Amino acid sequence: DMVDDEELLELVEMEVRDLLSEYDFPGDDVPVIAGSALKALEGDAQYEEKILELMQAVDDYIPTPERDSDKPFMMPVEDVFSITGRGTVATGRVERGQIKVGEEVEIIGIHETSKTTVTGVEMFRKLLDYAEAGDNIGALLRGVAREDVQRGQVLAAPGSITPHTKFKAEVYVLSKDEGGRHTPFFSNYRPQFYFRTTDVTGVV
Known part of the structure; x- marks a missing residue:
């Protein structure tokens, strides 16, 4: 102009x-x-x-991204809040699959796995019957207290995920020229590992 x-x-x-x-x-x-x-x-x-x-x-x-809508439901929890008179809402982006109102999900990670029912799905202040991969939603969870779910956990279809505390991985460390570390790792260095919406401290 x-x-x-x-x-x-x-x-x-x-x-x-x-x-x-x-x-x-x-x-x-x-x-x-x-x-x-x-x-x-x-x-x-x-x-x-x-x-x-x-x-x-x-x-x-811009091409429409491919969505893994056919796989079992999974959504990493980004945030949690309570709605007075309704219950606890877990928010996040559906990574794969679909979730419909009334379906059961497991809350997995950090604490013991627990099971609940999704009694409501909301996206951008609109109530939905279901959500699918790629949607950013809030899922209303039946009978779940605010402190029973937290960022870093995942909501998943029952039986579709098994939590683990150990795994083997091959690590590639970026060089200084690639935008990585300027100094070497030393014994007892404590790096942060990021997994979806959570982070875990490790020890070298």
């Missing part, structure tokens, strides 16, 4: 495309939409159309 010169806009677009290409992005193919969010908010039809054009480009250019 501050540039009236069409040639200047074209020059800026060319520079943006060149910069993208310099960093190995497909600069010649990336859609570039020139517009003004401010003017669109002010009701200017020309710029409102640009917003629609931008969203269409997003829909056309």
Whole structure:
């Protein structure tokens, strides 16, 4: 909305495309939409159309991610809160599968595994009958106290996950040039290991 010169806009677009290409992005193919969010908010039809054009480009250019909807349900718990008169809600992003209202789930990790029933599913303040992989939801859990579930645990279909306290892994440590450590590891160094929404302290 501050540039009236069409040639200047074209020059800026060319520079943006060149910069993208310099960093190995497909600069010649990336859609570039020139517009003004401010003017669109002010009701200017020309710029409102640009917003629609931008969203269409997003829909056309960015592929829809594949979702593991056919696998058993699992959702890492990101946060927990209580709703007065309703119960405890666990929030997170469904990693795989589907969950329907009325289905049983297990609360796994950190504490002893327990079982409960999902009595409500909500996403962006809308009540749903079910949620699937990729959805960010709040799951209302029957008979679960706020302190019985916490960030780092997972909600999962009964019998689909077995918790473990030990496993073998091959570790690749980033070099300094790759953005990793500048100094070596020493005995008794205590690194943090991150697993979905939880972190665990280890010892070298």
